[in-house]
Every structure is written in C-alpha cells, then in structure tokens.
Amino acid sequence: MEKLLITSYVNADIDGVAGIFAYSEFLEKIGVNNTIGVMGKIHDEAKYVLNRFNFEYPQIILNSNDFDEVVLIDTSDLNGVEGNIELAKVVEIIDHRKIYEADKFLNAKVQIELVGSASTLITEKFIEKNIEISKKSAILLLSAIISNTSNFKGSVTTDRDRKSAKYLNKIALLPDNYWKELFEAKSDLSGDKLFNRITGDLSSYFIGNKKFSIAQIEIIGVEQLIKEREKEIIEILNKIKEKDTLDFIFLSAIDLEKERTYFISNNENTKNLLKKILNVDFNENIAFINKIIMRKQIVPLLKEELEK
Numbered sequence: 001m002e003k004l005l006i007t008s009y010v011n012a013d014i015d016g017v018a019g020i021f022a023y024s025e026f027l028e029k030i031g032v033n034n035t036i037g038v039m040g041k042i043h044d045e046a047k048y049v050l051n052r053f054n055f056e057y058p059q060i061i062l063n064s065n066d067f068d069e070v071v072l073i074d075t076s077d078l079n080g081v082e083g084n085i086e087l088a089k090v091v092e093i094i095d096h097r098k099i100y101e102a103d104k105f106l107n108a109k110v111q112i113e114l115v116g117s118a119s120t121l122i123t124e125k126f127i128e129k130n131i132e133i134s135k136k137s138a139i140l141l142l143s144a145i146i147s148n149t150s151n152f153k154g155s156v157t158t159d160r161d162r163k164s165a166k167y168l169n170k171i172a173l174l175p176d177n178y179w180k181e182l183f184e185a186k187s188d189l190s191g192d193k194l195f196n197r198i199t200g201d202l203s204s205y206f207i208g209n210k211k212f213s214i215a216q217i218e219i220i221g222v223e224q225l226i227k228e229r230e231k232e233i234i235e236i237l238n239k240i241k242e243k244d245t246l247d248f249i250f251l252s253a254i255d256l257e258k259e260r261t262y263f264i265s266n267n268e269n270t271k272n273l274l275k276k277i278l279n280v281d282f283n284e285n286i287a288f289i290n291k292i293i294m295r296k297q298i299v300p301l302l303k304e305e306l307e308k
C-alpha cells in the first residue's frame with residue numbers, strides 16, 4: 001500500500017488546515033488510507049479554531065520524504081512547497097487561485113476553481129458523493145469559508161461558497177456571532193504579533209523578471225493600527241525588501257468591519273504600480289479601496305501589468 005500524505009503549503013492558514021482534515025476524512029470514507037501533515041507553523045487563526053473546539057493539532061512534518069504520494073490543498077504554486085515537497089509525488093491538487101503553476105506538477109490531477117475558499121471545493125465532494133461529514137470537519141470547513149470570504153463580504157465570494165456554508169452549518173451549528181469572534185481573534189496584533197503576522201504570511205512572486213512580496217492582514221480596526229504603528233510597518237517591509245532583494249513590497253490590510261482594503265508602502269515603484277493596477281491614490285504611504293480585495297485577486301492584476 002502506498003503512503004499518501006494530505007498537506008498544504010508551508011505555514012498554512014485555516015483554509016489549508018481545514019481542507020487537510022476534511023479531505024482526509026473524505027478519502028478515508030471512500031476507502032483511501034492517508035496521513036495528514038503540515039509544514040512550518042500554522043496561522044494563528046487556524047490555531048484559534050483548533051483551540052476553540054479542543055481539536056487536536058495536525059502532525060508536523062518537514063517534507064515528503066516518508067511518503068510515496070502527496071495531495072496538496074489550497075496551493076498550486078511552487079512558492080509554498082518548493083524544497084519540502086517532491087513535485088513528482090504530487091498526485092492531486094485542490095486549489096482556488098487564478099495564478100497557479102499546476103503544470104509544474106506533472107503527475108497531479110488538478111482541480112482549480114475560482115471559488116472563495118478551497119474548503120468549498122472539499123465540502124462539495126461530500127455533498128456530491130452523499131457522504132456524511134463529521135461535526136469536526138464541518139466546523140473547520142465552515143470556519144475556513146467564513147475566513148476566506150471575509151464572512152461572505154469579500155469580492156471572491158461565490159454562490160457555491162454560500163451553498164457549502166449553509167450545508168455545513170446544519171452540522172456545525174455555530175453561533176450567529178461566530179464570524180465576529182473569529183475576526184476579533186485575529187485582530188490582536190499587539191507587540192511582536194504584528195511582526196510575526198506580517199512575516200509569517202508573506203507571499204513572494206517572481207513575475208516578468210520582477211521579484212515582489214505581498215503581506216496581508218485581515219482584521220477589525222486597520223485605521224487604528226496604521227495610526228499607532230505605521231512607522232513600524234514600513235520598517236518591517238523595508239527590512240524584508242532589502243533582505244530578499246525585492247523590487248516591490250507592500251502590506252495589504254483588509255478591514256473586515258469597514259469592508260475596505262488598505263495598501264501600505266513607502267516604496268515609490270510599488271506605489272506607482274498599485275496606482276496603475278488598482279486605480280488608488282496614495283496619501284504618503286497609505287492608499288485604500290472601498291472593498292475587500294484579497295491578495296490572490298491582486299496578483300493576477302500585477303502579473304498582467306508586469307508582463308506587458
């Protein structure tokens with residue numbers, strides 16, 4: 001029997017973690033043995049959900065060496081797995097990003113659909129095959145859908161996300177204000193948490209000969225954070241830019257309550273690029289747009305501009 005690993009990118013968020021647990025359950029229920037494992041440190045939000053419901057943490061692994069085959073959830077680019085996962089071992093990819101490198105995974109069956117959350121794609125598998133889902137998986141998947149769609153307010157949200165969430169909540173039975181609890185939990189960026197959140201959830205890209213990184217936070221109270229810690233944010237970004245020899249870097253800060261996305265950078269080239277692709281105006285180091293736009297939606301716009 002081949003050893004099958006279900007995993008996500010290094011430092012997975014709640015969508016990756018939920019997807020790993022739930023898809024593992026799905027596969028077990030259709031008779032496919034598998035092992036779950038995560039690499040790096042899972043996001044604070046994922047930890048919050050696991051702790052909140054007393055769920056065990058996923059096993060931590062370093063790489064794919066002990067496994068024959070790998071399923072990747074919520075990722076399809078090399079950036080999040082390179083050096084840890086042997087690409088030829090990847091047999092399946094389930095993701096929801098427009099920019100992907102699925103062609104680099106030669107042996108993988110690829111499912112990439114532009115819904116708000118990878119967890120929606122996993123939920124649909126249970127619905128389609130009429131397989132009963134555990135309360136644990138339902139809670140995890142629903143948390144991930146709420147998070148990835150910014151409680152269905154983000155412009156990534158589709159009817160499929162809403163339909164999956166409705167199905168899941170019949171089993172998860174989460175309280176009405178759960179979304180708020182979830183958002184408040186990730187809004188605490190006091191002390192070192194700001195630095196750790198920015199560096200822990202940095203996505204890097206190499207497109208059109210340019211190297212750039214985007215940090216993203218999703219919280220309640222972005223304006224307050226900027227007011228108190230703008231200087232610190234700029235310093236963190238510039239340090240990363242120098243260390244990684246980047247052409248561009250910015251922080252995308254989503255305010256979940258105001259439904260607004262702020263962009264923070266003091267790098268002129270970065271500001272000009274953002275002005276061009278998002279039609280925003282910078283006031284010194286800050287610009288904003290009156291909607292929730294996720295990093296995964298900004299990257300295709302950057303790609304289009306940089307490859308012109």
Ligand SMILES: [Mn+2]
Binds near residue numbers: 015096117118148
């Ligand atoms: Mn996701």
